[in-house]
Amino acid sequence: MNMPATVLTDLVLLLLFLLLMAAPHTGGAVHEWLGVLLTFALLLHAWFNRVWYKSLLKGRYNVTRAARLALNALLLLMLLGTLASAVPISRTVFAFLGLEGGLSARTVHVFCAHWCFLLAAVHLGVYGKRFCAPLARLFSAPRPLGYRLTSSGLSVALALYGLHAFFQRELTFPLTMQSSFMLWSENAALFLLDYGAVFFLFAWTGFRLTTMSRTWRSHASLFLRAGEKRPSPSDQTTHPEKRA
Known part of the structure; x- marks a missing residue:
C-alpha cells in the first residue's frame, strides 16, 4: 500500500498544525522546531x-475561483505573519540573533497563528475531494447500510462540539488580537480534542459550502440550457409548420 507523497505531506501538515497549537504542552523548544518542520512541509x-x-x-475568474484565490492569499499572508513574528520571540532556533521580542510581537504571533489554523482548516475543506480521493482508494472497503447517514450524523455532532470548544476556549480573543496567550488546559488529550474539533468544524464548513456552490452552479447551468432550448413565441408564429 503506497500512499502518494502529496497526501502524506498534507497529513503531516495537518498533524503539525494541531501540535503547534499545543505549545503549552509541547514546550517552547519543541514548538519552535515543529515550526521549522512546518515551514519545510509547506514549501x-x-x-x-x-x-x-x-x-x-490563465482562464476566467468566476465567483468560486475568486473566493478560492482570496482564501489562499489570506492563508499565505497569515503564514508569513506567523513566521515573521516567530523570529523576534524565538528562544531556541533564532536565539543567536539576540532579539528580544516583547508582548506585542507575541500578540501578533498568536493572532496570525490562530488565523492560520482556521484558514488551513477551511482550505482543507475546500480542496477536500483532492485530499480524500487518494485515501478512499487506499482504504477502500465495503460500506454497510446506513454508512452515509451515520457518517453525516457523526460529522454534525463533531462540528457542534467544535463550535462549543471554539467558545469554551475563548478563541475570539486571540483572533481579534485581544490576547497574547491561549487558554491553557492541564489535560493534553482534551486540549488536542478541542482544537481538533475546531479544525474539523471549519474544514467541514468549507467542504459543505463548496458542495453547495457546485450544486447551485449545476442547477443554474441546467436552467440556462433549458431556457436556450425552449422556442420563443415569435419563432412559433414565424414557422407555424413546425407545430404540425
Whole structure:
C-alpha cells in the first residue's frame, strides 16, 4: 500500500498544525522546531501544487475561483505573519540573533497563528475531494447500510462540539488580537480534542459550502440550457409548420 507523497505531506501538515497549537504542552523548544518542520512541509506542499500557481493568470475568474484565490492569499499572508513574528520571540532556533521580542510581537504571533489554523482548516475543506480521493482508494472497503447517514450524523455532532470548544476556549480573543496567550488546559488529550474539533468544524464548513456552490452552479447551468432550448413565441408564429 503506497500512499502518494502529496497526501502524506498534507497529513503531516495537518498533524503539525494541531501540535503547534499545543505549545503549552509541547514546550517552547519543541514548538519552535515543529515550526521549522512546518515551514519545510509547506514549501513541499507548494511544490507539489505548483501547477496552481502557474494557472493564476490563465482562464476566467468566476465567483468560486475568486473566493478560492482570496482564501489562499489570506492563508499565505497569515503564514508569513506567523513566521515573521516567530523570529523576534524565538528562544531556541533564532536565539543567536539576540532579539528580544516583547508582548506585542507575541500578540501578533498568536493572532496570525490562530488565523492560520482556521484558514488551513477551511482550505482543507475546500480542496477536500483532492485530499480524500487518494485515501478512499487506499482504504477502500465495503460500506454497510446506513454508512452515509451515520457518517453525516457523526460529522454534525463533531462540528457542534467544535463550535462549543471554539467558545469554551475563548478563541475570539486571540483572533481579534485581544490576547497574547491561549487558554491553557492541564489535560493534553482534551486540549488536542478541542482544537481538533475546531479544525474539523471549519474544514467541514468549507467542504459543505463548496458542495453547495457546485450544486447551485449545476442547477443554474441546467436552467440556462433549458431556457436556450425552449422556442420563443415569435419563432412559433414565424414557422407555424413546425407545430404540425
